[in-house]
Structures are given as C-alpha cells and as structure tokens.
Amino acid sequence: MTPSPIQMRGVAKQFGSKAILDNLDWEVRAGQVVGLLGRNGAGKSTLMECLLGLRETDGGSVLLFGEPLNALTDATRARIGYVPQKSDLFEWMTALQMLDYFKAMYPRWNDAKVASLLDRWGFDGLMRNKPIRRLSGGEQQRLSIVRALAHDPELLVLDEPASALDPAGRRSFLAELVDGVIEQGTTVVFSTHILTDLERVAPDVAFLKNGRIALQGELDTLLDGARRVIGPANLLGAALPGELRRSQTGDGSVCVIVQGGAPLADTPGVRVEPLGLEDLFIEVTR
Ligand SMILES: Nc1ncnc2c1ncn2[C@@H]1O[C@H](COP(=O)(O)OP(=O)(O)OP(=O)(O)O)[C@@H](O)[C@H]1O
Numbered sequence: 001m002t003p004s005p006i007q008m009r010g011v012a013k014q015f016g017s018k019a020i021l022d023n024l025d026w027e028v029r030a031g032q033v034v035g036l037l038g039r040n041g042a043g044k045s046t047l048m049e050c051l052l053g054l055r056e057t058d059g060g061s062v063l064l065f066g067e068p069l070n071a072l073t074d075a076t077r078a079r080i081g082y083v084p085q086k087s088d089l090f091e092w093m094t095a096l097q098m099l100d101y102f103k104a105m106y107p108r109w110n111d112a113k114v115a116s117l118l119d120r121w122g123f124d125g126l127m128r129n130k131p132i133r134r135l136s137g138g139e140q141q142r143l144s145i146v147r148a149l150a151h152d153p154e155l156l157v158l159d160e161p162a163s164a165l166d167p168a169g170r171r172s173f174l175a176e177l178v179d180g181v182i183e184q185g186t187t188v189v190f191s192t193h194i195l196t197d198l199e200r201v202a203p204d205v206a207f208l209k210n211g212r213i214a215l216q217g218e219l220d221t222l223l224d225g226a227r228r229v230i231g232p233a234n235l236l237g238a239a240l241p242g243e244l245r246r247s248q249t250g251d252g253s254v255c256v257i258v259q260g261g262a263p264l265a266d267t268p269g270v271r272v273e274p275l276g277l278e279d280l281f282i283e284v285t286r
Helices: 042-053 095-103 111-120 137-149 165-186 195-201 219-225 277-285
Strands: 004-013 016-027 034-039 059-064 081-082 157-160 187-191 204-209 213-219 227-230 243-248 256-260 271-274
Touching: 004 042, 004 111, 016 034, 016 042, 016 213, 034 042, 034 195, 042 059, 042 157, 042 187, 095 137, 111 137, 111 157, 111 165, 137 157, 165 187, 165 195, 187 195, 187 271, 195 277, 204 219, 204 277, 213 219, 213 277, 219 227, 219 256, 219 277, 227 277
Parallel strands: 034 187, 034 204, 081 157, 157 187
Antiparallel strands: 004 016, 004 059, 204 213, 227 256, 227 271, 243 256
16 A cells, blocks of 8 residues: 555654644545644644654654655655745745756656746746845745646645735636646645635645644535534533534523534524534634
C-alpha cells in the first residue's frame, strides 16, 4: 500500500511554557484535500512548519510519504510544494531569477505551467524583471504560489495562500487550484479563514483546537449532521449522542452542539437547528 503523504504521531511543540501542539496525531491520505481550520493563534502555521520540517518539534514523529522527516530524501522533498503565510521569497532577486534558481533544484519543473501562470496572473515583462521586494504583497503571494506549483508537487501545503489576493486574484487562484491541481489527484492541506474559499476547494476539513485535531471529516457530512439543540436543563441534562459541547444561554436554557444526528428533534420544548460552516467553526473552536 502507498504510504500516506502525511502521518503525524504524538507531535508536541511548545513556545516557552505554552503548548501549541499537544500530542497531535494526524494523517492525510493520498489525494485528500483538507481545509485546516482553527482560531487565530491555534497553531495552524506551527503545525504546517513542523510537518514540513521547517520547525523542530519537541516530540513525536512525522512521516512524509512514509519517510521520517530527519531522513527525507531529495526525491521526496521534490514531491512537496509549500506556500508559507509570510513571503519567504528572495527579495533581492527578480521573479525570473528566483524561478530559475528553484528550477535548478527540481528535476521535474513545468516550464509551460510557469509561463501560463505568469501570463494569466499579470506578470508582464516589467514585473518579471524587477526585484521581488518591489512587488506588492498580493503580487509576491502570487509568485509564491507559482513557485510552489511549478514542479507539479504531489503534496501541496498552503498556509492562507489567498490572504493578500484581491477578489479577482482569489477567484483565479482557486480555479487553478481546483482545475490544475486537485483534478490531478494532488494531496492538499489548505489553511484559510475565508470559509467560502474552503467550501469551494476542500471536501474535507480538520479543526485544530488545544493543540490537537479536534474534529475531522467530510465537510458535507459534518454539516449534514451538525445541529444546535436548545431546551430546558431538565430535558437536556444528560449527554446527548454525538455531543461536541454544551453551554448555558442567557435565559437559562441549555445549548448543546451535536454531530451526527438530531437527538430529541420531536421533543416539545426542544428546538433543533442546522449549523452552517461558520457556526460549526465557532462552536467547535470555542
Ligand atoms: N517563534 C515563535 N515564538 C514564540 N511564540 C510563537 C512563535 N511562533 C508562533 N508563536 C505562537 O504560537 C501560537 C500559534 O501560532 P501560529 O502562527 O501557528 O497560529 P495560527 O493558527 O497559524 O494563527 P493565525 O490564524 O493567526 O495565522 C501563537 O500564540 C503564536 O503567538
């Protein structure tokens, strides 16, 4: 059996005394496209950096395509593409110089794709030939995406890749992601706070909370089964099947978030409501 592109077991990472990743287990299988969600500061960037070996972990193990991070072969490295949240481009180079530099490092470099993306994403002669530090934030982000896609990676890790793009740029990037990348069977991990983007590209979502993957599944299934159940404490005293969390509302009622059904749906005095992705995000990551 082909090993999964990402397998993390018991991964821990602390900054000072604060545990950011806490005994985290995570597996992303070949061809999966997973949206990674979590509140600001939940540790999404840290998780991506740790899984790519860009940041040392304090414990646990990471296998990429079955190889341990500390023994990753060049061939396996060449199967991975990454768009970081903050630009890590060589700012003193021009776009063309930087792409040439990376081309020399990858045995599989898709010149036609690079040319087509640069054309479509507005890189005219002037933009291709000026130092990257003089490109705008959105232009640098587009260039970073071109660099990550240029070697046709089999695993693509994207950390808020569209955060600096204008609506037209975002639409064009998402179209490329869906038609040019996901269609090819590429495994993708994609963090974003723009939930409409996520709904467009990611069939699966994973919620990072308290240093672990708190909930993961097919987006449609999670949304189909997610309900808010509200009623008096005497009817909702016991834990409900699929209960994720409960709280007290302002009027003293109990509000329970459940996953996987609609318990007590026909009970008088109990209200059962469906949840959208934004509601689910807020409830799961609260
Ligand atoms: N180098 C560092 N030193 C100390 N603390 C750090 C460092 N990098 C990140 N942190 C802290 O670790 C936590 C997780 O940060 P991280 O950037 O991984 O979160 P995130 O989920 O990606 O957030 P956002 O959604 O805002 O991008 C935050 O509290 C952050 O302040």
